[in-house]
Amino acid sequence: MTIQQISIFLENKFGRLNEILSLIAKEQVRIIAASVADTSEFGILRIIADDPQKAYQILKANRISANISEVFAILTESVPGQFARTIEYFTQAGISIEYMYCFSTQSKGVLVIRVNDSEAAHEVIRRKNLRSVDQIGLREI
């Protein structure tokens, strides 16, 4: 089970992040999680939204270079050591985490991860009984 993540090419330019987020906000799309990876020249903004297709269409209509990729969102209890344990399962299975960002609410934690081997990751999730959520599950967090 995966969710859709939108990646946006971001030039290092003052105010650009604000511009893009405002475009999405205007259309009433809720951003659940976001992260920015940056180099000295450019950044990539990654967004998990409640309606990724709509967010993507908004970006397209504004001629913004963006694409959609599938990532895992794994739900954990929000207690010490949970994130570490979860990642460890992947490491043990020889799966590389390409990038990760996470967020927690009072009772739950969510790990958004992109791995080098999706099939193997599915297998780990099944075997270890991890809760990977889909788009609908994500909206309910």
Place this chain on the structure above:
Amino acid sequence: MYWEQKVETISRHELEKLQLELLRTTLIQAKQSSYYAKVLNENGLDENSIQSLSDLKKIPFTTKEDLRNHYPFGFSAVPLEKCVRLHSSSGTTGNPTVVLHSQKDLDEWANQVARCMYMVGIRNTDVFQNTSGYGMFTGGLGFQYGAEKLGCLTVPAAAGNTKRQMKFITDFNTTTIHAIPSYAIRLADAFYEAGCDPKKDTKLKTLIIGAEPHSEEQRKRIEELLGVKAYNCFGMSEMNGPGVAFECPQQNGLHLWEDYVIAEIIDPVTLEPVPEGELGELVLTTLKREAMPLLRYRTRDLTRFIPGICKCGRTHRRIDRFKGRSDDMMILKGVNIFPIQIEKILMQFKELGNNYLITLETIGTNDEMLVEVELSDLFTDDYSVLQRLTKEITHQLKDEILLTPKVKLVEKGSLPQSEGKAVRVKDLRKII
């Protein structure tokens, strides 16, 4: 197949005989202008000094400076009442240049353009939409009269207003377009953004491109985007405008109409002719112009003759796609670089869009080149891929221009887009 078979397939020997005869007539005509009366007199030249084509080199070159210095009517070889049109090119430095036309000149020009268009299969059943600026820019009226002479239904849409261009193309079943390359791409982008596929949803089949140097890769990309065959056109206002040289269906070089001009290719420094096939500056002498003949005019355009005979059967020599203007050449750290060299590399990357900007700047005491290029929609969410892409572009550019530029990927649509000729180079260097 041929608009004027006899002259288009004339033997070399006959062509040279014709050129000699026309050159002598041109000299007689040129003497009527105050400028050439003086120049020819000072050099002791008249039509009798020309006994063979090799005598052409006795005549001094004419430069753009000469045109500017004798602005506006110093080159006029007929009384002004015989002139019916004036085109002027912008004078960014000093005076503009002026070109005068008699009615006969305009008729000949229209014939030249019609010959070019007929050559690539355009017929009176075609609908021709001209996206050139009308007015002083000769790509407007030049193609208008040429296409009308050929009998096309001609739509003088003029420049800009892309939405309207698209509506015309769709509503009028336009088959043929004339556009500068950067605008052709913009038009294609606009179709795709509107959810149309110009390959299926329009009747477009032929595109005439010119006025901006562009690479073969750029041409192929335009052909794929629009689903057309794109043919290169060469012209300049001093030589009337479009129609001086044009590609035939072989798409391998532009036939230069040698019954209208005599062409030489010279080394721009030594002013001596270069060996056949080598790159140099194109020098043209008009052969039929009445109101304003030009003798050995230095075009500043760099090209070469393509040796050999063209499969299309035309005997007029071909010139290669333009390497740029000698004025466009950038000199960075003593290396001569043309924007087209950079474009050629960039267009090979599918990940990149069509828009780019070269900036020359002084950093510390060093002159550096920055190449900004837009990403296309093909995109990864992995930034190490983008970094590798940047490195690969840098590497290939270095192989081509022998200097290492700084390459920067930018967002689609972030570089300035112009409806006229694209500005590809910004020189911000300080003189130290």
